[in-house]
Amino acid sequence: MTDLTDELDAGTVFRWLTTAAASVEREADVLTELDAAIGDADHGSNLQRGFAAVVTALGKESPGAPGAVLVLAGRQLVSSVGGASGPLYGTLLRRTGKALGDPERVTGRELADALRIGVDAVAQLGGAAPGDKTMLDALYPGVEALSAGGPDPYAAARTAADEGAQATVPMRARKGRASYLGDRSVGHKDPGATSSALLFTALAGAVADE
Amino acid sequence: MKMLINVPENVVADALRGVAAAHPELTVDVANRVVVRRDSPVADKVGLVSGGGSGHEPLHGGFVGRGMLDAACPGEVFTSPVPDQMTRAAAAVDSGKGVLFVVKNYTGDVLNFDMAAELAEDEGIQVGKVLVQDDVAVTDSDFTAGRRGTGGTLFVEKIAGALAEEGAPLERVEAMARQVSESCRSFGVALSSCTTPSKGSPTFDLPAGELELGIGIHGESGRERRPMMTSGEIADFATDAVLTDLDPDGPVLLLVNGMGATPLLELYGFCAEVRRVLDERRVPVARTLVGNYVTSLDMAGASVTICRADEEMLRLYDAPVSTASLRWGC
Incomplete structure (x- = not known):
């Protein structure tokens, strides 16, 4: 069990992102199917391409600080994904990484605070708020559960993000391509919230492997 | 596919x-x-x-x-x-x-x-x-x-x-x-879904006897689905949707655009119907362009774009252009 006082290093973040890449690879078809229902059927393949680029870049350079690993990964996503998810996920990782700064070890508390800054940056860039049926509906519950601490905050964050993604089903989309559907977006799970939940699952997995 | x-x-x-x-x-x-x-x-x-x-x-x-x-x-x-x-x-x-x-x-x-x-x-x-x-x-x-x-x-x-x-x-x-940009309005219809290469199957299900009115160029849903209509009925609906929003008081440019899989034979027939509607509404059409210009992969269907044009815009529209897909005056 890992709590927020435990420290993480670049290796943990590296494992977090490679785990995320593997789950995006595994879930790509599911994400694309969700996107076909209320968007344009490319979310899975786009993130697959982006996280593959992240893994390649991290294989070439291996930054020694958690912050630097996240900044490098974020840049790769911006440069390789396109669509809305490229800038949004790229911003999430880059801003989280910048907030962590240069230290070679950071606490879980510091990661939780930095993630909140990253999620706020996503909200600002996309102009969305919780309840709009976007990735924020998984990111905010995830980061809040993480910040709440407790005996196993990473598992709590994973559960909260999953539940947040599931809670997008009855929502009416107000941002992004699904917003054009109006009421017809109701009844579908948001693909962005679904992929965001994968990030928290990957984080919980990476920390548990410590 | x-x-x-x-x-x-x-x-x-x-x-x-x-x-x-x-x-x-x-x-x-x-x-x-x-x-x-x-x-x-x-x-x-x-x-x-x-x-x-x-x-x-x-x-x-x-x-x-x-x-x-x-x-x-x-x-x-x-x-x-x-x-x-x-x-x-x-x-x-x-x-x-x-x-x-x-x-x-x-x-x-x-x-x-x-x-x-x-x-x-x-x-x-x-x-x-x-x-x-x-x-x-x-x-x-x-x-x-x-x-x-x-x-x-x-x-x-x-x-x-x-x-x-x-x-x-x-x-x-x-x-x-x-x-x-502010002078243009468009409305599109789909008779079939597009298919992205990565997915390999249609983006959306459109039953054989139906069309989607107000389709987006990525297969995003439009306003509603109806039983299949004739070219004339589609022209009435699409042109009305555009004019309701645009309300032109002078000459316009008209683009009758194919979505990718609709033959030019059908597009020109559709163009005739759009022109009929515009004539009925007494909207003077200064220039008409027909073809597949802003497509959605292999989607069947068409869109109507109408653009209010002043003299300067008409002059610039007529100016020479030399590109792979649009070429005149040179």
């Missing part, structure tokens, strides 16, 4: 290699996905750069050339390009007079072009930007991402491109592009 491709991952790069083979007047950077006029940067001329997801060909690459775009940045299929592409294109076409980004209003395109504009400005390139948001099928409100950019993009790129070719400064080219 059978497709004339090698592997889905390479469709964009393969097409760009074909563009390079067919069009020596263009410089095609296949690795970085930028299509540029070979004579770039044209001295003392504002550079026009556009881009967007692939799958809408000939938009945008087919419109690169004298009198229209200086560069196009194709993204993955239905996915906006990344900022690196647009900054690379801006650097290639900037003569020192600045660059105008023509951006269709989709969340991804807007975010990536915004990031690119910041990066280009950091490199000392003056950047203007115009959003195309002509699709009346979706409501423009705080509750949506705003109207989508579709067929009006052609008029914006043609008219602003002609003004740039005359050597007008960035502020004027940008103002003209904005004027054209």
Whole structure:
């Protein structure tokens, strides 16, 4: 069990992102199917391409600080994904990484605070708020559960993000391509919230492997 | 679904290699996905750069050339390009007079072009930007991402491109592009779904006897589904949707655009019906363009774009253009 006082290093973040890449690879078809229902059927393949680029870049350079690993990964996503998810996920990782700064070890508390800054940056860039049926509906519950601490905050964050993604089903989309559907977006799970939940699952997995 | 491709991952790069083979007047950077006029940067001329997801060909690459775009940045299929592409294109076409980004209003395109504009400005390139948001099928409100950019993009790129070719400064080219953008309205219908290469099966299910009114160019849903209608009935519905929003008081440009899989025989028949509606409404049509210009892969269907045009816009529309897919007066 890992709590927020435990420290993480670049290796943990590296494992977090490679785990995320593997789950995006595994879930790509599911994400694309969700996107076909209320968007344009490319979310899975786009993130697959982006996280593959992240893994390649991290294989070439291996930054020694958690912050630097996240900044490098974020840049790769911006440069390789396109669509809305490229800038949004790229911003999430880059801003989280910048907030962590240069230290070679950071606490879980510091990661939780930095993630909140990253999620706020996503909200600002996309102009969305919780309840709009976007990735924020998984990111905010995830980061809040993480910040709440407790005996196993990473598992709590994973559960909260999953539940947040599931809670997008009855929502009416107000941002992004699904917003054009109006009421017809109701009844579908948001693909962005679904992929965001994968990030928290990957984080919980990476920390548990410590 | 059978497709004339090698592997889905390479469709964009393969097409760009074909563009390079067919069009020596263009410089095609296949690795970085930028299509540029070979004579770039044209001295003392504002550079026009556009881009967007692939799958809408000939938009945008087919419109690169004298009198229209200086560069196009194709993204993955239905996915906006990344900022690196647009900054690379801006650097290639900037003569020192600045660059105008023509951006269709989709969340991804807007975010990536915004990031690119910041990066280009950091490199000392003056950047203007115009959003195309002509699709009346979706409501423009705080509750949506705003109207989508579709067929009006052609008029914006043609008219602003002609003004740039005359050597007008960035502020004027940008103002003209904005004027054209605000003067355009479009409405599209789908008779069948498109199929993206990566998914390999139709994006949406449209029963054999139905059509989707108000379709987006990525297969996004429109206003409603109805039992299949005749060309005349579709023309009535689509033209009415456009005119309800536009209310022209003078001459207009008309684009009757195919979505990709509708034969020209049907498109011209549809054009006749749209003209009938416009005649009934006493809307004077100054120019008419018919063809597949802003497509949605293999979707069957069509869109109607109407653009209010003053004399200056008409003059610029008529000005010579020499691109792969639009060519006249030269």
